[in-house]
Amino acid sequence: MIERLAVEHADAKIALTFASPLELLVSVMLSAQTTDVNVNRVTQALFVKYRRPEDYLAVPQEELERDIFATGFFRQKARSLRGTMQMLIEEFGGEVPATLPELVRLPGVARKTANVVSSELGNPEGIVVDTHVRRLSQRLGFTKQEDPVKIEQDLVRLVPRPDWPRFPHLMIWHGRRVCIARRPLCEDCVVNDLCPSSRV
DNA sequence: CTCCCGATAT
DNA sequence: ATATCAGGAG
Numbered sequence: 001m002i003e004r005l006a007v008e009h010a011d012a013k014i015a016l017t018f019a020s021p022l023e024l025l026v027s028v029m030l031s032a033q034t035t036d037v038n039v040n041r042v043t044q045a046l047f048v049k050y051r052r053p054e055d056y057l058a059v060p061q062e063e064l065e066r067d068i069f070a071t072g073f074f075r076q077k078a079r080s081l082r083g084t085m086q087m088l089i090e091e092f093g094g095e096v097p098a099t100l101p102e103l104v105r106l107p108g109v110a111r112k113t114a115n116v117v118s119s120e121l122g123n124p125e126g127i128v129v130d131t132h133v134r135r136l137s138q139r140l141g142f143t144k145q146e147d148p149v150k151i152e153q154d155l156v157r158l159v160p161r162p163d164w165p166r167f168p169h170l171m172i173w174h175g176r177r178v179c180i181a182r183r184p185l186c187e188d189c190v191v192n193d194l195c196p197s198s199r200v
Numbered sequence: 201c202t203c204c205c206g207a208t209a210t
Numbered sequence: 211a212t213a214t215c216a217g218g219a220g
Contacts, residue, residue, distance in 0.1 A: 016216080032217040038207060039216090072206035076218075110218050130216040148217095172216060181214060182210070203220085210213080 005170040008190045012169040021096035028116045030071045053085040080108020100125045127155045128168035132175030139197040
């Protein structure tokens with residue numbers, strides 16, 4: 001199952017554009033409920049203006065809100081970014097921590113974002129469960145749960161640990177291209193013979 | 201559970 | 211018009 005999807009989506013990887021752990025963290029925080037294309041469009045200019053944690057605190061919050069406006073939820077995200085930068089400076093020496101327990105303490109960072117960041121920083125402690133991983137895991141019969149934490153518990157039992165980092169990427173790419181939320185293209189799916197939800 | 205919220209596809 | 215997009219906080 002995983003190998004078939006790996007062949008189908010050989011280029012599956014994170015689609016956010018970033019050049020440092022800090023840019024990675026910001027990109028993932030901004031990506032909540034919006035597309036990575038939309039995030040990349042905003043961060044292209046954002047990362048020229050905001051290079052260090054201090055830069056996010058040096059401007060009025062309204063200015064940061066305007067700079068991230070197009071990603072939606074801009075007030076909450078601006079507040080979370082400022083709180084996170086404050087904590088990075090005060091408790092983490094201005095660096096982005098790489099472990100789940102540390103990342104989850106940052107405002108605006110819960111388990112999903114923490115899993116993405118720690119995984120990309122080479123320290124995968126769990127499996128990323130986002131909207132695509134959740135939908136495909138349910139359709140493919142990997143889980144019957146609704147809660148992302150319970151879904152992750154089912155997945156860590158099913159997915160071999162070496163596959164933890166790439167598994168979400170495969171689910172996400174397959175979810176975007178084939179197993180689309182509104183209209184799944186079951187006739188074009190390479191695992192439709194194994195899928196309980198297949199319409200083919 | 202509700203609220204936060206813009207961009208895009210259908 | 212409405213569903214969906216690499217969610218999180220109160």
